[in-house]
Amino acid sequence: MIWIAFAITVWALGWWINARLSARPRTRFTGLAVPIVFGLTLIVIWEGVVRGFEISPVLLPAPSMIATRFAASTDILWEDFVQTVIKGALSGYVLGCGSAFLVAILVDRFDFLRRGLLPVGNFVAALPVIGMAPILVMWFGFDWQSKAAVVVVMVFFPMLANTVQGLSDSSAMQRDLMRTYGAGYWTTLRKLRLPAAMPFIFNGLKIASTLALIGAIVAEFFGSPIRGMGFRISTSVGQLALDLVWAEIVVAAIVGSAFYGGVALIERAVTFWHPSQRH
Amino acid sequence: MRQSFLPVLTVVSTIFLIWYVAAIWLNAPWAYDKATRSGAELTTQTLIADTWSQEKPKLPAPHQVGAEIWKTTAQKKITSKRSLIYHSWITLSATLLGFALGTGLGIALAVGIVYNRTMDMSVMPWVIASQTIPILAIAPMIIVVLNAVGVSGLLPKAMISMYLSFFPVVVGMVKGLRSPDTMQLDQMRTWNASPHQTFWRLRLPSSMPYLFTSLKIGMAASLVGAIVGELPTGAVAGLGARLLAGSYYGQTIQIWSALIMAAALAATLVGIIGVVQRLTLRRMGMA
Numbered sequence: 243m244i245w246i247a248f249a250i251t252v253w254a255l256g257w258w259i260n261a262r263l264s265a266r267p268r269t270r271f272t273g274l275a276v277p278i279v280f281g282l283t284l285i286v287i288w289e290g291v292v293r294g295f296e297i298s299p300v301l302l303p304a305p306s307m308i309a310t311r312f313a314a315s316t317d318i319l320w321e322d323f324v325q326t327v328i329k330g331a332l333s334g335y336v337l338g339c340g341s342a343f344l345v346a347i348l349v350d351r352f353d354f355l356r357r358g359l360l361p362v363g364n365f366v367a368a369l370p371v372i373g374m375a376p377i378l379v380m381w382f383g384f385d386w387q388s389k390a391a392v393v394v395v396m397v398f399f400p401m402l403a404n405t406v407q408g409l410s411d412s413s414a415m416q417r418d419l420m421r422t423y424g425a426g427y428w429t430t431l432r433k434l435r436l437p438a439a440m441p442f443i444f445n446g447l448k449i450a451s452t453l454a455l456i457g458a459i460v461a462e463f464f465g466s467p468i469r470g471m472g473f474r475i476s477t478s479v480g481q482l483a484l485d486l487v488w489a490e491i492v493v494a495a496i497v498g499s500a501f502y503g504g505v506a507l508i509e510r511a512v513t514f515w516h517p518s519q520r521h
Numbered sequence: 522m523r524q525s526f527l528p529v530l531t532v533v534s535t536i537f538l539i540w541y542v543a544a545i546w547l548n549a550p551w552a553y554d555k556a557t558r559s560g561a562e563l564t565t566q567t568l569i570a571d572t573w574s575q576e577k578p579k580l581p582a583p584h585q586v587g588a589e590i591w592k593t594t595a596q597k598k599i600t601s602k603r604s605l606i607y608h609s610w611i612t613l614s615a616t617l618l619g620f621a622l623g624t625g626l627g628i629a630l631a632v633g634i635v636y637n638r639t640m641d642m643s644v645m646p647w648v649i650a651s652q653t654i655p656i657l658a659i660a661p662m663i664i665v666v667l668n669a670v671g672v673s674g675l676l677p678k679a680m681i682s683m684y685l686s687f688f689p690v691v692v693g694m695v696k697g698l699r700s701p702d703t704m705q706l707d708q709m710r711t712w713n714a715s716p717h718q719t720f721w722r723l724r725l726p727s728s729m730p731y732l733f734t735s736l737k738i739g740m741a742a743s744l745v746g747a748i749v750g751e752l753p754t755g756a757v758a759g760l761g762a763r764l765l766a767g768s769y770y771g772q773t774i775q776i777w778s779a780l781i782m783a784a785a786l787a788a789t790l791v792g793i794i795g796v797v798q799r800l801t802l803r804r805m806g807m808a
Contacts, residue, residue, distance in 0.1 A: 257639070264642040272642070280643035301666055358528030362536075369787050370745045372657070373760075373780045376768030381547075381579065456657045463661070463752055464768050479662050487662050495654040 249290030256283030303485045311485040312492060318474070319493050326471040327497055329386035330458035334393025339450055342398045343443070346405035347431070356406060363403040371396050372460055379464040389470075392461040397450035404449075408442025409435050441516050444509040451501045455494065540583055547579040548572035581774045589778040602758070605782050611759040613786060615675055615747040619682020620740055626683065627690025627739070628732075634691070635698045635724070636716075645695070652688050656681065657749045664750060678750035678759075685746040686739035693735030697728025730807060733798035740790045748783060760786075 259279050263272045285305050291297070292304040299307060312319070349355045375392050382388035412435050420430045462472025471490050478486045545568070552571040556563045563571070573582040581589075590605065597604040630648065633640045660681050667677040701723050709719045751761025760779045767776035 260643050261639045264639045268642075276639075276642040277646035281647060301669060354528050354531070356528075357525045358530075358532035361525060361529050362532050365788065369741075369784045370748050370780075372745055373748060373764055373776075373783055376764055376776055377773065377780075380768065380771070380773070452652060460657050460749060464765075475659065476661050479665050484662065484666070487659070491654065491659050494659075495650075498654055499650060 243294065245290045245294030249287045249294060252283055252286045252290065256280065256286075300482045300484060303488055307485050308488040308492065312489040315486065315489065318486075319489060321469050322471045322474050322490065323493060323497070325386060325467075325469045326389070326458050326462065327455070330389030330461070330470070331393055331454040333386070334390035334458065335397060335450060335454040337390065338394035338397035338454075339401050339447060341394070342401035342446075343405055346402050346409065349402075349406055350409045351427075356410070360403060360406055363399045363406070366399040367403055371399070372457065375457070375461040376464045379461060384465045384467055389458045389461045389466075393454045393457040396453045396457040400449045400453065401443075401446040404442045404446030405439060408439030408446075411435075411442060412438040440509075440513045444505065444513065447505050448502060448509070451505050452498060455498050455501065459494065537583055540580075541573070544578065544580045544582045545569055545572045548575055551575065551579070577771050578773055581777050585774055586777045586781060589774045590781060593778065605763070605778065608758055608760050608763050608779070609782055609786060612744070612747050612751065612761065612783070615678035615750065615759070616682055616740075616744045616786075616790070618675060619679035619746060620686050620743040622679060623683040623686030623739060623743060624690050624736065627687040627735075628694055630687070630691050631694030631698060632720075634695050648688065648691050651684075656684050657746070660746075660749050661752070678747050681750040682743035682746035686743040689735040689738040689742065690732070693731040693738075694728055697731030698724045700731065701727045726805060729805060730802065733794060733801070736794050736798075737791050740794060741787055744783065744787050744790065 256279055260276050263276050263279070266272055289304050289306060292302055303311075349359050372392075374395050378391045378395065379388045382391050416434055416438075417430065420434050425433065459470075459472040459475070462470045463476055466473040471494060475487050475490050478484070478490075549568060549572055552568055552575070553563065555571075572578070574585070575581075578585070593603060593605040597606075601607060630644065634645055635641070663681060664677045667673070667680070705723060705727075706719070709723055714722065747759070748761040748764070751757075751759035752765050760783050763779035764776055767773065767779065
């Protein structure tokens with residue numbers, strides 16, 4: 243009972259702090275502090291509710307339990323991280339986005355191809371491509387190659403559609419200006435159209451970054467060597483070792499946020515001129 | 522529309538051509554293997570005929586997948602466990618329930634975020650962060666845990682769909698509800714409109730284009746969620762279960778037909794939203 247009361251108090255306190263903070267003018271400090279306070283409050287409430295209602299750790303382990311498990315099994319988590327993120331997701335991400343980028347530049351040279359591929363690419367981007375996972379696991383074997391293949395297939399079309407759309411974003415006026423400068427195709431591409439396409443390209447890269455992690459993990463459900471985040475999650479659920487599952491989720495969340503955040507940081511550096519980056 | 526018809530047709534037929542050629546290339550080793558064991562000579566013609574008609578090919582040819590879909594939809598009773606329509610219905614019901622829940626939650630959160638500054642500052646960053654967690658990866662755990670609590674069947678799958686589909690709705694609706702400019706909001710104020718009236722007469726109508734765009738993304742995401750949610754339930758029913766069972770027993774044709782069915786389902790659902798969008802926006806004078 244004490245724990246429940248504690249949780250409610252913390253919730254009220256957290257909300258009060260946030261209400262006070264957000265009533266102030268928005269600064270860098272409040273912009274960071276408010277979500278952090280909110281997140282911490284959620285974790286404390288979680289801890290309080292789990293202890294207060296004595297929820298079985300088989301159903302929902304408390305944050306403290308997950309933290310101890312995380313600290314105790316860093317070697318397993320690191321091994322899974324290397325297998326899934328570095329070998330599976332990252333190599334697939336680089337391959338998929340790179341090839342989509344090159345294909346987009348190729349497609350862009352021919353208007354016929356562009357008009358044909360853009361609707362098809364948009365259509366495929368909306369399909370449940372993740373279903374290709376069992377087929378690709380069958381083709382490329384159980385190790386990381388098949389995971390990278392799944393990631394390539396998943397990220398290819400969103401990236402292609404975004405890049406092709408971005409390359410056609412410069413206006414006719416701007417292109418005419420390049421022509422009056424006597425710029426050829428490649429100069430126009432490098433100086434005008436690629437920079438103009440960057441916001442779209444980064445949009446594609448950001449979408450692909452979350453897709454890559456999901457693809458690599460879900461592909462492991464269809465078969466994998468005895469390491470990897472997806473493998474660990476599905477087997478630990480079977481063993482009812484939910485604290486380990488949650489530790490993997492923490493890793494996945496950190497990796498996902500870092501991946502997305504990294505792409506967003508590069509975007510800010512590259513497209514500093516775009517209205518959406520100027521606050 | 523007509524302008525892009527020919528290019529799209531070309532691209533699609535190229536894809537089919539590549540598919541057929543790839544089927545020959547990928548299935549040839551097995552065909553050669555069979556031929557050497559039975560001592561038969563393979564001419565080019567018989568090789569191609571064999572690669573396009575194997576029982577468990579590495580890559581089934583499009584017409585094999587088409588025949589399998591026809592066999593499992595039109596020629597089976599809908600109630601039969603082998604009917605693809607039965608499995609599609611299982612997946613569809615979870616998708617629609619999850620989509621409805623996700624849309625409801627998304628709109629509610631968006632209204633809260635637009636009208637409450639504290640909520641805007643504390644919830645919005647977490648809504649974005651929540652999507653960097655690969656929810657599909659923890660789908661098995663959610664299913665198993667909810668099963669242990671006694672919630673089984675449709676709801677666990679729908680929860681995963683909900684989680685995936687609420688995000689685009691929140692982001693789109695926040696943008697949409699904030700899309701009326703200062704001039705329009707001032708106009709409402711000069712008419713002495715209550716916040717209630719401003720919401721129903723100005724903010725909600727002007728958010729409609731944004732809502733429909735996010736609904737399309739949400740629907741596609743929700744279908745993916747339902748399919749992945751079916752993977753860990755022990756492969757009982759649904760398109761995801763067909764995928765898993767197919768991969769266990771090497772039934773590639775079954776996997777591909779489930780995949781094509783899922784694609785058709787996604788296209789139909791997104792298409793329906795597109796039609797509703799066009800009708801609604803036309804009646805509102807926006808399109």
